Amino acid sequence: MSQVATTLPTPSKAGACSAPEVLRERGQREVFCGLTGIIWLHRKIQDAFFLIVGSRTCAHLMQSAAGVMIFAEPRFGTAIIEERDLAGMADANDELDKVVSRLLARRPDIKLLFLVGSCPSEVIKLDLSRAAQRLSKQFMPDVRVLNYSGSGIETTFTQGEDMCLAALVPELPAETSDAEPSLMLVGALADVVEDQFLRSFKALGLDRISVLPPRRSTDLPAVGPNTRFLLCQPFLGETARLLEERGAQRLAAPFPLGVEGTTAWLKAAADAWQVSEQRFREVTAPAQQRARIATARYRDQLAGQRIFFFPDSQLEIPIARFLARELDMQLIEVGTPYLHRQHMSEELALLPEGVQLSEGQHVDRQIDRCRAAQPDLTVCGLGLANPLEQEGLTTKWSIELVFTPIQGFEQAGDLAELFARPLVRRTKLEV
Amino acid sequence: MQLTVWTYEGPPHVGAMRVATAMREVHYVLHAPQGDTYADLLFTMIERRDRRPPVTYTTFQARDLGSDTAELFKTAAAEAVERFQPQALMVGASCTAELIQDDPGGLAKALGLSLPVVPLELPSYSKKENWGAAETFYQMVRTLAGPNAPAPGVTRPERPADARPSCNLLGPTALGFRHRDDVLEVTKLLQSIGVEVQVVAPLNATPADLARLGDADFNVVLYPEIAQTAAGWLKRTFRQPHTTVVPIGIGATRDFLAEVAELAGVDPGPALAGAPSRLPWWSRSIDSTYLTGKRVFVFGDGCHVVAAARIAREELGFEVVGLGTYSREMAREVRTAAEGYGLEALITDDYLEVEEQIEALQPELVLGTQMERHIAKRLGVGCAVISAPVHVQDFPARYAPQMGWEGANVIFDTWVHPLMMGLEEHLLGMFREDFEFNDEAGGSHLGHGSKRSGPEAPVESREAAPGPETAIPQTSTAEAMASQTTTPETTTPVAPFWTAEAESELGKIPFFVRGKARRNTERFANQRSISAITVETLYDAKAHFGK
Ligand code: SF4
Ligand code: SF4
Numbered sequence: 001m002s003q004v005a006t007t008l009p010t011p012s013k014a015g016a017c018s019a020p021e022v023l024r025e026r027g028q029r030e031v032f033c034g035l036t037g038i039i040w041l042h043r044k045i046q047d048a049f050f051l052i053v054g055s056r057t058c059a060h061l062m063q064s065a066a067g068v069m070i071f072a073e074p075r076f077g078t079a080i081i082e083e084r085d086l087a088g089m090a091d092a093n094d095e096l097d098k099v100v101s102r103l104l105a106r107r108p109d110i111k112l113l114f115l116v117g118s119c120p121s122e123v124i125k126l127d128l129s130r131a132a133q134r135l136s137k138q139f140m141p142d143v144r145v146l147n148y149s150g151s152g153i154e155t156t157f158t159q160g161e162d163m164c165l166a167a168l169v170p171e172l173p174a175e176t177s178d179a180e181p182s183l184m185l186v187g188a189l190a191d192v193v194e195d196q197f198l199r200s201f202k203a204l205g206l207d208r209i210s211v212l213p214p215r216r217s218t219d220l221p222a223v224g225p226n227t228r229f230l231l232c233q234p235f236l237g238e239t240a241r242l243l244e245e246r247g248a249q250r251l252a253a254p255f256p257l258g259v260e261g262t263t264a265w266l267k268a269a270a271d272a273w274q275v276s277e278q279r280f281r282e283v284t285a286p287a288q289q290r291a292r293i294a295t296a297r298y299r300d301q302l303a304g305q306r307i308f309f310f311p312d313s314q315l316e317i318p319i320a321r322f323l324a325r326e327l328d329m330q331l332i333e334v335g336t337p338y339l340h341r342q343h344m345s346e347e348l349a350l351l352p353e354g355v356q357l358s359e360g361q362h363v364d365r366q367i368d369r370c371r372a373a374q375p376d377l378t379v380c381g382l383g384l385a386n387p388l389e390q391e392g393l394t395t396k397w398s399i400e401l402v403f404t405p406i407q408g409f410e411q412a413g414d415l416a417e418l419f420a421r422p423l424v425r426r427t428k429l430e431v
Numbered sequence: 432m433q434l435t436v437w438t439y440e441g442p443p444h445v446g447a448m449r450v451a452t453a454m455r456e457v458h459y460v461l462h463a464p465q466g467d468t469y470a471d472l473l474f475t476m477i478e479r480r481d482r483r484p485p486v487t488y489t490t491f492q493a494r495d496l497g498s499d500t501a502e503l504f505k506t507a508a509a510e511a512v513e514r515f516q517p518q519a520l521m522v523g524a525s526c527t528a529e530l531i532q533d534d535p536g537g538l539a540k541a542l543g544l545s546l547p548v549v550p551l552e553l554p555s556y557s558k559k560e561n562w563g564a565a566e567t568f569y570q571m572v573r574t575l576a577g578p579n580a581p582a583p584g585v586t587r588p589e590r591p592a593d594a595r596p597s598c599n600l601l602g603p604t605a606l607g608f609r610h611r612d613d614v615l616e617v618t619k620l621l622q623s624i625g626v627e628v629q630v631v632a633p634l635n636a637t638p639a640d641l642a643r644l645g646d647a648d649f650n651v652v653l654y655p656e657i658a659q660t661a662a663g664w665l666k667r668t669f670r671q672p673h674t675t676v677v678p679i680g681i682g683a684t685r686d687f688l689a690e691v692a693e694l695a696g697v698d699p700g701p702a703l704a705g706a707p708s709r710l711p712w713w714s715r716s717i718d719s720t721y722l723t724g725k726r727v728f729v730f731g732d733g734c735h736v737v738a739a740a741r742i743a744r745e746e747l748g749f750e751v752v753g754l755g756t757y758s759r760e761m762a763r764e765v766r767t768a769a770e771g772y773g774l775e776a777l778i779t780d781d782y783l784e785v786e787e788q789i790e791a792l793q794p795e796l797v798l799g800t801q802m803e804r805h806i807a808k809r810l811g812v813g814c815a816v817i818s819a820p821v822h823v824q825d826f827p828a829r830y831a832p833q834m835g836w837e838g839a840n841v842i843f844d845t846w847v848h849p850l851m852m853g854l855e856e857h858l859l860g861m862f863r864e865d866f867e868f869n870d871e872a873g874g875s876h877l878g879h880g881s882k883r884s885g886p887e888a889p890v891e892s893r894e895a896a897p898g899p900e901t902a903i904p905q906t907s908t909a910e911a912m913a914s915q916t917t918t919p920e921t922t923t924p925v926a927p928f929w930t931a932e933a934e935s936e937l938g939k940i941p942f943f944v945r946g947k948a949r950r951n952t953e954r955f956a957n958q959r960s961i962s963a964i965t966v967e968t969l970y971d972a973k974a975h976f977g978k
Binding site (some may be wrong): 027028031034053060078079095103122156389390 | 434440442444464465475476488490530554556
């Protein structure tokens, strides 16, 4: 196998000079809170249970957002704080211990329990990290208990995954400084996509590869100074920071969306491992070619169409880059709930000159801008889609971009199709 | 603390949103963190509303706490009034804002707005959605109609002899179970006896409409869960009487008309004559013989389960074997109804308890909510949905009321549909060995997609009971990620041993009664300390228990 570079290649300087304008807004944000991440995380980590410590609102959010996607008994639940907990008639910690004991007795298959903080638990300052330590002591070695916050006052939508993975980082076994270099893929992907990537890296000759989060909590990957990691998702700021604190090094790259993004992403690791250009081409060319054909099918429909993104998952910028560069769409406004300049710098460098970015939200003003711009396609949340359709705009639900396998070469065509479908539908309907 | 996965009701501020969204010309400023904006999708996705709910959320963040959340609220309220120009403003807090005690009512007052402001105090940690809707509607009615109340002690003037009797319809909201169509149907019903509807509220009402509620002669309480509190106040304040019967089913519709006729001083005779609904004849036609004594389990909100149980027994000839509600506010009414059927009502909001009872009772049909639909599906029992919480499927494109004569027709069709029909049931029973009959097949009218899986069939993946489902696309990461996960969760009770012969004989019994046959046989064997069940035991048990 190929030798690993002892020093990492210097990140490309592109992007540093032509930083695009960012409109920062503050007002009503129409974005889910971090609890929503549980919907995919509880399926990804198969022996984990997510116990939200929150209110009826939190439980109702999970139910409304998860709805149809639950085909098996979910591995999440809510410990609903009640009046007696607030009034001090019951000790909230005792109550929580009781709930946890009952839960673990019912689900002996659970090996990892997350106590997930919510707005109410944070406002009443219920110390879930202490609770997690206390319960861990009680249930180890059978069950490890960790905590993180998915509250709406601290996190938006996909940041919940960041907080969850960040809670796992201190638990990762340590790798010594003389360990063979290894690659860690960070961020939850659909199993099918994850397997594709693992095959690609194997074919490139990398054989020490791990994933965070693992499918089983007992397979937590080791981390140390010889760990390089690639972010699979653009919303993992805190997780990356903690991994770096443990000595791991982030390989800077665009995100694996579209042919270009996927190539650059794989290449970042290939370069770190000094995989030859030729080998890289041999391994990636067939899939690249397939992906080009698959996306080209939608170029006619999408080229020149003007698109507007409301903020949702932080996937907006990489997706906009893909749509602009590979499908020739025109970006009117690209909103993101949060802009991580460092992790996004490779992406920003690829965006067309002069694109309008916005961070945060004032939903009413953003709707005003959207109405004024009359885009051909508007990417927005479920609360806005039907009302905007009624006004004559064509919309794409942003949440579908999170709940669909879209990364990698084999999914590039699917990603393009998601944007073409609403436009095709408009032309088909004659009612 | 209460551990829960699925809930029948949302928090009380969602009830307030149902009132606000139903109305016109109002706006609701809700002090809440950003995640609470999920509630918008209940209306825009499940109900397919083409407008955003008239709700502004302050979406405060952790960094605002302790400093300027109150200021944030004032800004949001002032901006909302300016932008949306409502006739009335509702203000309140969600569960998180309730804890920071900013007093939205006081803050809104301090803004000196020139429109009526209705402060809503909805305790999130003790109350739920329907209570929130009822309280909100009551506060709105009180604030807006209150100024027109007659002085205490003044008697209501008699209706002029030439004026037609009139009423208001109270209770329909956004996100209600068939509220849209019930309003139309009941309006027609009232017209048929010469009663005019003045105001329907909150659905499509403006604040100005609420202000004139007192003008009508009486009120029709369509959904007591939501309208009872307001109707009670209107009765005390305007001396407006109100109806007590919810017109779901033939018998209830007749009683309702009698009650209305009495309140309006008109003759219900002409409206009752003729054949206003097909249900009575459909039920009497010999094709319906097979409905006789079908065991049904009923669960849902208070007013719908009381009505459903009555229809099941009196109008379809079913046997009600279980009855319950998640509406604690209606517990008394449901208990009373249950006693009438010799049952003890199940009052709970824990769907696991409901599931347990359904499993134990082995009904042939479940009349419930979307949760019970999932439970029933898992158990391989037919189910019809009769109550909220709602699902996108509960908003059909066609006219499908539950109330009045047409409602009865709709109910007949919907409830009978999931059942195996007469001759088909017999043929399945007679020719079990036909290689083309199999347990996976549902009724042939249910299409190829309908599969049965239940305790009798191997349970491949357990489907839990989601609540209001959003129509999120099927290709989901969650699903893709879930592909490897199967949670086999068949809980087999301790049972006597079945001989191979008896087991195979049991297999000849149609699946929709097999569960009952198995349980009965085991019970029979247990009582007699029989450890090995033979074909003899099976038939002894059959003889003992009857069909
Ligand atoms: S925003 Fe806060 S209160 Fe609302 S659902 Fe999310 S965590 Fe719960
Ligand atoms: S399945 Fe076909 S034959 Fe059987 S009852 Fe339904 S419609 Fe009639």
